[in-house]
Amino acid sequence: MKPRTLYDKIWDDHIVKQREDGTALIYIDRQLLHEVTSPQAFEGLELAGRTPWRLDANLATPDHNVPTENQDAGVAGIVDPISRIQVETLDANCDKFGIVEFKMGDVRQGIVHVIGPEQGATLPGMTIVCGDSHTATHGAFATIAHGIGTSEVEHVLATQCLIQRKMKNMRVEVNGDLPFGVTAKDIILAIIGEIGTAGGTGYAIEFTGTTIEALSMEGRMTVCNMAIEGGARCGLVGVDDTTINYLKDRPYGPTSERWDQAVSQWRELKSDEGAFFDHIVILNAADIKPQVTWGTSPEMVVAVDAKIPNPAEETDPVKREGMERAYEYMDYEQGLAISDIKLDRVFIGSCTNSRIEDLRAAAEVAKGNQVASSIKQAMVVPGSGLVKQQAEKEGLDQIFTAAGFQWREPGCSMCLAMNADKLGNGEHCASTSNRNFEGRQGQGGRTHLVSPAMAAAAAIVGHFVDVRDFVSKTSV
């Protein structure tokens, strides 16, 4: 047999019907649902008099609209009536159709992309979809996982399938030991800086190389999560011991003999030697420094010790215009260094960086320090109730609150500001989330994407600092 990529293998395993025009009917193993992109799908299903094809393939939780304070009050505690209706609608739909939902107040509730892996609902070799572009996250477990629109959510509910066209294969290889203070977030930001936000359009990106192999599952999820910011609907990483160790004893994963059977199949889930990739990008870990985005697109990214690039020096006219617009939106003066940007708020959370490892990294920097008085708010939002529980067991909440950070309850929060957590007009925020688009974190808000350690260090100093200097100085 011709050598195949990891993506090819999973794709081949899910073809229900191949059409002559190149599209195929693809079976979907798992659908994750949240309150924002599902109501119209359930409504469509009902209007057409259809029922879900397979209830047990679905898992739901509210995350985008949930408040990050006083969650004990449940849905009734959501102050914004429109947000409340959306969460109530999800609850009602899941109850009516019989879909498992981790409701507000359930310790398992959290951001969809955090809870799937945490529960073992994300398993290698699966096809996974969700009405959310950061479904790419689950690719860290050697799955084809990507975001879909609401019509497709309805299509999957009704048929357990999607009509798809196969994507091309891209391999992004990162090799070498990660320098001190450089994290998975910096790797993916550096990759996006390299390929651009449309660089991965039409591709499934497999991340390989010794640096990726050395990452924990949390780190790999961070990398795959932002594949979409590089234009790729999905990112993947092959199965190894790290994957299998993570999955052991997860609530929804296989057990006993089934576990052994599963593991032997999962071991095959990596690209064959000599498999064809349409495009290959290679990076050296040693060249990657802590990254900070300066503009309004994730590709507008530089190393922390750099100056904000001058649009006049950009030769591509379309890029230059985008940079000029970003300059205006961010209200920069010429020649400003990243460390000169004055910060107002700090957000540590989102499906990119709200797992236990992220919180540990931030806490390590925060420990024994104080949030700068110029920072109006520094908040830490765990990705799920279980992450929160674990962090509290380790005393991370104490470290954060002692340092002046707010310790919140799980949800998407200020990643997209659909709940009460948002930036004011003109405010700059160091954020561990994934999008720095205009208005993303609140109208007029200015987002800078960074790693959790960089965000924590910025909170303490009041502006961006190289976390490598910061840690070495404060630990003396």
Added chain:
Amino acid sequence: MDQFTSHKALVAPLDRANVDTDQIIPKQFLKSIKRSGFGPNLFDEWRYLDEGQPGQDCSGRPLNEAFILNAARYQGAQILLARQNFGCGSSREHAPWALLDFGFRCVIASSYADIFYNNCFKNGIVPVILEDKIVNQLFEETFANEGYQLHVDLESQTVVTPKGESFGFEIDAFRKHCLLNGLDEISLTLADAELIRAYETKRKQTSPWLFDVIK
């Protein structure tokens, strides 16, 4: 879904690359549980000077006169001319819903983000891809000629200018078929229900844990 066969309509030029779905329809409007009513909030942060709230009557809001869609000459446009990587970012189908609700039936750009591109077809919007060079030409002609219209014909896969210049575009045969006939993809897929069941039976044998019940 509304069918799309042939459309001759006024063109509105949105001269920016990488327009993301957060701009097409900002997040606060995603709180709606309906598919319609997003039109007044299409490009909300660019169109208005104040901050829009869901459920608000937009008729009295201060308009950003500098924003192209507010210009008198582009009122009633049904074709949106855009730049590369249009619709990047969030997967929200609210973006094509908003375009449709506003009146757009077609977008022309040199490239799109994958998910947005896909979402257009589900809603009877044709996302036409033309080369950068041609898109540039169409921008120039749109700016230069008030009342500039293009004729988008799906059957022949062409965009025809007022001067009669014709540009061909590619489109999946299956998607074209669905658009031309206004077909519901779900019923098409359900026609293959037997195949889906057969697939499930096979998979249950080889990888039974995939069918373990979520509870």
